[in-house]
Amino acid sequence: xxxxxxxxRRGAVVAALGTAQTIAWASSYYIPAVLAAPMAAAFGLxxxxxxxxxxxxxxxxxxxxxxxxxxxxxxxxxxxxxASNLVFAVGLGLMxxxxxxxxxxxxxxxxxxxxxxxxxxxxxxxxxxxxGRAARGPITGITLIAxxxxxxxxxxxxxxxxxxxxxxxxxxWALIHLLVALPLNALLPRPAGTPPPEAAPEAAGTAAASxxxxxxxxxxxxxxxxTWFTSTAMAAHLPGxxxxxxxxxxxxxxxxxxxxxxxxxxxxxxxxxxxxLHPLVSARLAAAAHPLAALGLAALGAPAAHGFALMHxxxxxxxxIAKGTLPLALFGAAGYGARLGWLxxxxxxxxxxxxxxxxxxLAAWGLGALWxxxxxxxxxxxxxxxxxxx
Numbered sequence: 001x002x003x004x005x006x007x008x009r010r011g012a013v014v015a016a017l018g019t020a021q022t023i024a025w026a027s028s029y030y031i032p033a034v035l036a037a038p039m040a041a042a043f044g045l046x047x048x049x050x051x052x053x054x055x056x057x058x059x060x061x062x063x064x065x066x067x068x069x070x071x072x073x074x075x076x077x078x079x080x081x082x083a084s085n086l087v088f089a090v091g092l093g094l095m096x097x098x099x100x101x102x103x104x105x106x107x108x109x110x111x112x113x114x115x116x117x118x119x120x121x122x123x124x125x126x127x128x129x130x131x132g133r134a135a136r137g138p139i140t141g142i143t144l145i146a147x148x149x150x151x152x153x154x155x156x157x158x159x160x161x162x163x164x165x166x167x168x169x170x171x172x173w174a175l176i177h178l179l180v181a182l183p184l185n186a187l188l189p190r191p192a193g194t195p196p197p198e199a200a201p202e203a204a205g206t207a208a209a210s211x212x213x214x215x216x217x218x219x220x221x222x223x224x225x226x227t228w229f230t231s232t233a234m235a236a237h238l239p240g241x242x243x244x245x246x247x248x249x250x251x252x253x254x255x256x257x258x259x260x261x262x263x264x265x266x267x268x269x270x271x272x273x274x275x276x277l278h279p280l281v282s283a284r285l286a287a288a289a290h291p292l293a294a295l296g297l298a299a300l301g302a303p304a305a306h307g308f309a310l311m312h313x314x315x316x317x318x319x320x321i322a323k324g325t326l327p328l329a330l331f332g333a334a335g336y337g338a339r340l341g342w343l344x345x346x347x348x349x350x351x352x353x354x355x356x357x358x359x360x361x362l363a364a365w366g367l368g369a370l371w372x373x374x375x376x377x378x379x380x381x382x383x384x385x386x387x388x389x390x
Contacts, residue, residue, distance in 0.1 A: 013130070014138050016184040017123055018145025020081065023181040024118050025146055026153025027088060027173035028057075028111055034157040038166040043101045053108035055352035060112025061119070062348030068117040069125050069337030077126025077337075078188040084118025085182040087111075089174040096170035120146075121344055124324035125337030130189060132333045136279065139324040140271045147264050147317070219383045220327065221343050223287065226376040226383075227319050228347035230290055233358035233373055234259075234312060242309075244367040246302035255309040262313030263320075270318050279329045280387060283322040287381040289315025294374035298367065330387065 036050040072080050091114055094107030123142055127135040160169035234241070238259070242252035270282060293311035296304040327340055361369035 010131075010138060011141075013127075013188060014141035015145070016187045017081075017126070018142035020085075020181040020184040021120065021123050021142055021146035022149045022152060023173075023176055024084065024088065024114075025149035026156065027092065027177065028115050028119070030150050030153040031157055031169075031173070034154055034161060035166045035169060038161065039095070039104065042166070043104065045101060049101070050104075050108075051355070053105045055356075056105075057108045057112030057115060058348050058352040060109055061116035062345040062352075064113055064116030065121055065345055065348065066338050066341030068122055069339070069341035072122060072125040072129060072337040073335055076129055076190070077122060078185065078190060080117050080122055081126060081185040081188065082182055084114050084122065085177040085185060087114040088118060088181075089177045092170040092174040092177070096167045096174070120320070120324065121340050122337075124328075125340055126188065127324075128328055128333045128336040133328060135328060135333075136325045137271070137275065139328075140267060140275070140321050143317075143321050143324075144264065144267050144271065147260070147267060147320075151260060216330065216387055217339075217343065219386050220330070221346050223283075223380045223383050224323055224343055224347040225350045226380040227287060227316075228344075229350045229354045229357075230373040230376055231316050231319070232351045232354035234316075236355035237358055237362055238309070238312075240362055241367070241370060242297075242302070242305045244362065244369075245297055245305060247305045248302075251302065251305060255305040258306060258309045259313035259316070262310045263317030266314035266317035267321060269314075270321055279322055279325040280384065282318055283326050284381060284384045286315040286318035286322060287377060287384055289377075291374045291377040291381065294370050294377070298370060 032051055032054045036047045036054070040047040040050045068080055087110060091107045091110035094110060095104055098104040098107060120143070124135070124139055127138045127142070131138060157169055157173075160172045164172070238256045239249070239252040242255055243249060247255065266286075289311045293304075293308040293315075296311075297308040323344065324340070327343060328336060331339060358369060358372065361372050
């Protein structure tokens with residue numbers, strides 16, 4: 001179902017949704033890095049238990065994602081995204097008042113529901129419903145904004161933790177959802193029966209749309225799973241990996257700090273020059289970036305640490321966009337939300353396991369663990385060459 005647009009400009013929709021996504025990511029995906037240790041200490045637990053609860057939340061999001069996508073296909077994304085803010089607030093509130101670990105873990109489970117209905121997949125499906133195949137630019141726009149979620153989220157969580165404590169930090173994020181993100185998502189267009197002009201061609205073909213080939217769906221699901229695994233593994237273990245390559249701790253941290261700017265720069269490139277290319281072309285280039293960077297790091301060691309971080313970050317930045325634009329370009333907007341949910345479900349499960357699996361490989365093999373992610377990246381690149389343009 002395609003939605004009509006209000007008089008507001010597309011830029012206002014992108015700004016509102018991008019800001020709401022920044023809050024959603026900052027208050028879910030990025031809070032364990034700051035709050036997991038004090039959460040665990042409050043109950044006499046190892047932080048591993050909190051990270052395990054977070055991994056379980058990502059598994060919950062994988063289960064709920066296809067349902068959320070189907071709801072957005074049928075009724076538009078405004079209501080689903082507003083509901084996600086309420087769910088996030090409930091989950092954060094449960095964690096804030098938790099008298100025992102069981103309630104804390106229940107809070108994380110509720111957060112998993114919020115992640116399943118309120119992160120990028122839901123936002124991308126909302127934009128596909130608004131703009132049809134013309135959603136590539138808006139999708140890139142919201143990833144540009146929400147790409148700063150860690151930049152905003154980690155310091156803000158740290159400030160609330162230092163000033164008030166971890167429980168109050170959770171309450172602070174819950175209030176931000178209710179007072180900022182919820183009103184922003186409420187600004188999104190309401191469902192209506194007439195498609196926007198730029199989406200009309202897609203609407204005309206919706207009734208006759210045929211299911212995409214199963215092999216294409218399987219290949220794309222593998223690409224998403226492989227690249228999400230690598231992204232999460234690097235987010236958790238990049239400093240240790242670079243130290244295994246011979247970099248000093250300070251140099252490893254300095255190289256790691258380049259990933260964020262590289263992601264943003266690559267998304268700007270996608271918004272400008274690469275926008276003229278089919279999303280499949282930019283996805284192939286992006287998927288190849290990590291394996292090529294791995295070859296350089298393996299061959300040169302520590303001197304290649306900064307180059308590795310830049311190439312990995314750039315590829316990851318474009319792949320985040322491709323997860324929204326590629327299914328749209330290959331299969332169209334009809335059924336896009338549910339399809340995106342199914343495509344990303346395996347990725348969410350592997351993402352939950354990535355820190356543990358890659359951490360064990362790094363402990364056992366040192367720099368040799370890099371061949372796990374490099375191999376997955378190479379296979380993902382080959383899989384992308386097995387897909388045909390839509």
